[in-house]
Amino acid sequence: xxxxxxxxxxxxxxxxxxxxxxxxxxxxxxxxxxxxxxxxxxxxxxxxxxxxxxxxxxxxxxxxxxxxxxxxxxxxxxxxxxxxxxxxxxxxxxxxxxxxxxxxxxxxxxxxxxxxxxxxxxxxxxxxxxxxxxxxxxxxxxxxxxxxxxxxxxxxxxxxxxxxxxxxxxxxxxxxxxxxxxxxxxxxxxxxxxxxxxxxxxxxxxxxxxxxxxxxxxxxxxxxxxxxxxxxxxxxxxxxxxxxxxxxxxxxxxxxxxxxxxxxxxxxxxxxxxxxxxxxxxxxxxxxxxxxxxxxxxxxxxxxxxxxxxxxxxxxxxxxxxxxxxxxxxxxxxxxxxxxxxxxxxx
Amino acid sequence: xxxxxxxxxxxxxxxxxxxxxxxxxxxxxxxxxxxxxxxxxxxxxxxxxxxxxxxxxxxxxxxxxxxxxxxxxxxxxxxxxxxxxxxxxxxxxxxxxxxxxxxxxxxxxxxxxxxxxxxxxxxxxxxxxxxxxxxxxxxxxxxxxxxxxxxxxxxxxxxxxxxxxxxxxxxxxxxxxxxxxxxxxxxxxxxxxxxxxxxxxxxxxxxxxxxxxxxxxxxxxxxxxxxxxxxxxxxxxxxxxxxxxxxxxxxxxxxxxxxxxxxxxxxxxxxxxxxxxxxxxxxxxxxxxxxxxxxxxxxxxxxxxxxxxxxxxxxxxxxxxxxxxxxxxxxxxx
Numbered sequence: 001x002x003x004x005x006x007x008x009x010x011x012x013x014x015x016x017x018x019x020x021x022x023x024x025x026x027x028x029x030x031x032x033x034x035x036x037x038x039x040x041x042x043x044x045x046x047x048x049x050x051x052x053x054x055x056x057x058x059x060x061x062x063x064x065x066x067x068x069x070x071x072x073x074x075x076x077x078x079x080x081x082x083x084x085x086x087x088x089x090x091x092x093x094x095x096x097x098x099x100x101x102x103x104x105x106x107x108x109x110x111x112x113x114x115x116x117x118x119x120x121x122x123x124x125x126x127x128x129x130x131x132x133x134x135x136x137x138x139x140x141x142x143x144x145x146x147x148x149x150x151x152x153x154x155x156x157x158x159x160x161x162x163x164x165x166x167x168x169x170x171x172x173x174x175x176x177x178x179x180x181x182x183x184x185x186x187x188x189x190x191x192x193x194x195x196x197x198x199x200x201x202x203x204x205x206x207x208x209x210x211x212x213x214x215x216x217x218x219x220x221x222x223x224x225x226x227x228x229x230x231x232x233x234x235x236x237x238x239x240x241x242x243x244x245x246x247x248x249x250x251x252x253x254x255x256x257x258x259x260x261x262x263x264x265x266x267x268x269x270x271x272x273x274x275x276x277x278x279x280x281x282x283x284x285x286x287x288x289x290x291x292x293x294x295x296x297x298x299x300x301x302x303x304x305x306x307x308x309x310x311x312x313x314x315x316x317x318x319x320x321x322x323x324x325x326x327x328x329x330x331x332x333x334x335x336x337x338x339x340x341x342x343x344x345x346x347x
Numbered sequence: 348x349x350x351x352x353x354x355x356x357x358x359x360x361x362x363x364x365x366x367x368x369x370x371x372x373x374x375x376x377x378x379x380x381x382x383x384x385x386x387x388x389x390x391x392x393x394x395x396x397x398x399x400x401x402x403x404x405x406x407x408x409x410x411x412x413x414x415x416x417x418x419x420x421x422x423x424x425x426x427x428x429x430x431x432x433x434x435x436x437x438x439x440x441x442x443x444x445x446x447x448x449x450x451x452x453x454x455x456x457x458x459x460x461x462x463x464x465x466x467x468x469x470x471x472x473x474x475x476x477x478x479x480x481x482x483x484x485x486x487x488x489x490x491x492x493x494x495x496x497x498x499x500x501x502x503x504x505x506x507x508x509x510x511x512x513x514x515x516x517x518x519x520x521x522x523x524x525x526x527x528x529x530x531x532x533x534x535x536x537x538x539x540x541x542x543x544x545x546x547x548x549x550x551x552x553x554x555x556x557x558x559x560x561x562x563x564x565x566x567x568x569x570x571x572x573x574x575x576x577x578x579x580x581x582x583x584x585x586x587x588x589x590x591x592x593x594x595x596x597x598x599x600x601x602x603x604x605x606x607x608x609x610x611x612x613x614x615x616x617x618x619x620x621x622x623x624x625x626x627x628x629x630x631x632x633x634x635x636x637x638x639x640x641x642x643x644x645x646x647x648x649x650x651x652x653x654x655x656x657x658x659x660x661x662x663x664x665x666x667x668x669x670x671x672x673x674x675x676x677x678x679x680x681x
Contacts, residue, residue: 223463223464224460224462228457232437232439232441234437234439235435235506237406237426238406238430238434238435239430239455239457239458240427240431240458241426242426280444285445285450286445
């Protein structure tokens with residue numbers, strides 16, 4: 001009974017940090033709003049200036065929700081990839097799915113200016129939708145290729161290499177597109193590539209969060225499969241698991257999560273790689289019944305923290321989320337890894 | 348325990364299916380593996396032991412012929428049903444971090460657990476029983492990656508036990524283990540056939556151990572196919588010596604075990620009996636001297652309280668240790 005109790009306490013602590021970071025994300029920003037006013041706006045009581053209400057409900061709140069579900073989704077995706085490929089370096093981008101999304105976006109952003117004669121940045125809301133659709137289409141196209149390949153090839157490593165190759169191919173095409181595009185379009189694409197939780201707004205946020213609200217619980221259904229995959233193909237099969245089907249289902253689940261998040265937030269690096277490792281170390285288990293919910297919480301918490309740091313007062317808009325995730329995440333993971341090594345030796 | 352054939356092989360051809368051609372590893376395999384018996388598969392590297400085990404575990408289909416598991420063709424079983432009938436212990440060394448022995452053994456319950464893999468009270472009881480059966484209770488809460496090879500192998504066997512299958516197939520369970528661990532694992536498996544009536548089929552390279560502990564031996568050879576029987580029957584009809592006897596290895600009918608052959612340069616009469624006699628004989632064999640009580644020679648060694656070297660040209664020389672005896676003897680023989 002010691003372990004479940006410890007896990008519950010840890011999970012509660014992370015949940016608390018999620019709530020704390022949510023509140024800080026809403027309370028802090030370039031426009032300083034006093035805490036009592038923030039509280040009034042959140043609870044809907046009292047009289048607060050309309051522009052403050054707008055900032056909180058139209059700008060900060062969508063950002064919080066976006067970071068929350070994106071962090072959770074990417075972390076689950078990373079956990080699934082690491083387990084299915086038995087590779088600690090696997091992350092949501094490993095199969096080239098996010099490269100596919102990037103390619104889709106690059107095609108739209110860079111081609112629309114060159115061929116259509118309209119810069120997408122001027123297209124407003126229609127442009128945003130076009131980007132999202134392009135990203136999802138690109139990611140799904142790559143995923144279809146991967147699933148097709150996973151039918152043909154036997155080994156995990158082969159599949160991984162195919163994924164990495166598809167990624168390179170997509171990046172190569174993006175490079176060519178960039179080379180022939182006008183400067184403003186390239187800049188628009190680069191900014192998309194930096195990733196952001198603030199891009200999703202209004203109606204789109206509703207769609208994004210509701211898609212994720214369906215996908216995240218769905219991906220949880222893979223816990224028994226993932227636990228069996230830990231044992232290796234031979235043992236998993238002997239315990240009644242259909243390896244081929246399991247592999248495709250898990251890749252599909254992780255791929256769709258990555259595709260959706262990338263479509264709405266751009267390629268967010270590092271979270272998907274780091275969070276599963278952090279969870280394994282904090283919870284000292286490889287049981288996905290613990291790791292899955294833990295990754296959701298930890299991913300949400302870390303994404304919110306990174307978003308907070310990205311727009312610390314004075315830095316507003318200066319730091320792209322993608323850089324913060326790596327700047328913050330890398331040292332955390334490295335330090336935990338070092339500590340882990342020591343405790344291993346002491347055992 | 349009643350001995351009924353659980354696995355029956357009929358004219359089995361095993362190998363790998365290619366796009367255009369099949370690669371047959373072994374063909375024409377027939378035989379039966381019985382419950383309540385420990386059956387060891389012996390054969391040189393590359394003869395197809397692992398392929399046979401993989402085929403029997405339904406990891407790959409046979410090229411030709413039939414495998415009957417409890418009277419029904421193996422191919423007719425669903426994955427799920429099979430997972431409650433055959434469990435495996437594989438050579439692939441799974442490098443799982445952050446999983447306790449108890450969790451691993453619990454995974455053996457997967458075929459019986461529900462959608463989330465939650466263990467019921469009955470499942471937990473089975474897991475505990477499996478852990479006790481292989482005597483690893485003190486290790487139950489340890490992480491797998493902190494175990495020694497032998498301990499991990501036992502945990503894997505406990506996992507197979509938790510699976511509660513009548514058949515357990517093990518691929519070289521004693522490889523990479525030190526000698527006491529090898530013996531322990533083999534004795535454990537032997538005990539399981541007796542206590543739980545399991546059908547245990549394993550491949551091994553530990554010839555001596557297999558010959559001493561196995562109920563049945565399956566000898567696998569590229570040319571002769573499979574020959575099966577008790578170790579003693581195989582010894583009597585000459586199959587054992589035929590299989591492995593080659594350069595430097597001979598089958599010793601007296602002990603029923605294999606030993607290294609020597610080219611003798613000398614022959615010495617050895618008198619005495621018991622273990623002191625055997626040990627001197629062994630030491631002399633290593634030094635290329637044939638020594639037993641049937642040899643006629645001038646030089647004679649008597650083993651009794653001490654070791655006495657008798658030489659016609661010198662007075663009897665008592666020696667305190669075999670080392671001293673060897674030195675004295677080599678001086679006398681030169």
